[in-house]
Amino acid sequence: MITIRNLTHVYPGSRKTAARVAVADLSLDVGEGEFAILSGPNGSGKSTLFRILCGLARPSGGSVRIAGFDLAREPAAVRGVLGVVFQSPALDKHLTVAENLAIQADLYGIGADVFPARRDQALGWTDLGGRLDSRVETLSGGLARQVELAKVLMTEPRVILLDEPTTGLDPVSRRNFLGALRALQRRRGLTVLMTSHVFSEAEEVDRVAILREGRLLAYDTPQALRAMIGTEMVVIQARDAVALAARLERDLDLRTAVVGDEVRLAETENGKSLPILERILDGYRSDLRAIAIKQPGLDDVFVRITGKAPGERGTE
Numbered sequence: 360m361i362t363i364r365n366l367t368h369v370y371p372g373s374r375k376t377a378a379r380v381a382v383a384d385l386s387l388d389v390g391e392g393e394f395a396i397l398s399g400p401n402g403s404g405k406s407t408l409f410r411i412l413c414g415l416a417r418p419s420g421g422s423v424r425i426a427g428f429d430l431a432r433e434p435a436a437v438r439g440v441l442g443v444v445f446q447s448p449a450l451d452k453h454l455t456v457a458e459n460l461a462i463q464a465d466l467y468g469i470g471a472d473v474f475p476a477r478r479d480q481a482l483g484w485t486d487l488g489g490r491l492d493s494r495v496e497t498l499s500g501g502l503a504r505q506v507e508l509a510k511v512l513m514t515e516p517r518v519i520l521l522d523e524p525t526t527g528l529d530p531v532s533r534r535n536f537l538g539a540l541r542a543l544q545r546r547r548g549l550t551v552l553m554t555s556h557v558f559s560e561a562e563e564v565d566r567v568a569i570l571r572e573g574r575l576l577a578y579d580t581p582q583a584l585r586a587m588i589g590t591e592m593v594v595i596q597a598r599d600a601v602a603l604a605a606r607l608e609r610d611l612d613l614r615t616a617v618v619g620d621e622v623r624l625a626e627t628e629n630g631k632s633l634p635i636l637e638r639i640l641d642g643y644r645s646d647l648r649a650i651a652i653k654q655p656g657l658d659d660v661f662v663r664i665t666g667k668a669p670g671e672r673g674t675e
């Protein structure tokens with residue numbers, strides 16, 4: 360549904376600055392009805408790629424097809440199937456939810472005869488019931504994001520691009536927004552590509568792209584990405600994590616790290632953690648609150664692949 364081939368974007372330099380390659384020979388496919396996330400350290404090219412996909416920047420080379428239409432040659436056809444949710448709010452906060460949606464209907468030539476049905480469909484998945492006449496400025500951040508997405512849905516797009524849509528939301532609103540978006544995307548068979556630097560968000564999607572310095576370093580399902588590092592670790596919740604870590608290092612010659620009230624042991628190969636867990640249970644049971652073997656999360660994969668923590672600046 361989204362087909363990117365050998366895409367390159369170079370920001371020209373000036374007398375004082377060198378030219379900068381923001382996207383380098385990048386190819387990527389998002390299949391119809393798939394939900395993909397684009398991640399990477401700061402400066403890895405996510406925003407540049409996003410701007411190209413929504414038609415705001417012309418790439419230096421390569422091609423993009425969306426729903427079969429060529430972005431450079433058939434931009435109007437692409438606009439007809441594409442919905443974009445930008446990071447900065449695109450709502451008039453002094454107007455009500457209903458008024459914002461009515462403006463969108465006007466802009467897109469949605470006639471008065473179909474408007475109520477379109478509006479109800481666009482709002483059906485949201486928690487905005489009863490808030491149609493509320494001014495947007497009186498809504499929580501999470502609800503305002505829902506209006507933003509409802510506005511885009513009014514045009515019945517087949518493909519939706521979202522630029523870090525959960526920025527500024529608290530963890531609960533973040534989870535609610537993404538849960539609702541995921542359910543909506545599945546129900547309506549939408550194709551979604553979203554930028555994000557929050558790895559808990561990537562755990563639930565179909566595919567995760569990891570960029571660094573404009574290059575695509577990995578693009579796969581969350582499960583396959585985790586399997587790439589193929590390791591596991593023992594994580595212990597302890598009454599006194601620091602003391603327990605010291606004893607485990609001294610008695611059992613284990614490498615440990617203390618994170619809050621957790622002792623995390625160094626990663627081992629798959630299957631090697633169980634005997635370690637059994638030894639700790641045998642010798643230290645009274646010191647433990649809980650003990651488990653965990654697969655590293657996507658944030659661990661990201662650090663391994665890019666050498667950066669999520670949100671950290673790449674080399675520029």
Ligand SMILES: Nc1ncnc2c1ncn2[C@@H]1O[C@H](COP(=O)(O)OP(=O)(O)OP(=O)(O)O)[C@@H](O)[C@H]1O
Binds near residue numbers: 381400
């Ligand atoms: N207008 C511009 N002129 C020159 N260089 C730019 C411009 N915009 C971005 N760049 C450079 O292009 C590279 C990619 O930047 P981009 O903003 O696309 O990355 P990003 O992954 O979106 O970063 P962030 O997460 O910080 O938004 C960086 O090296 C950046 O400095």
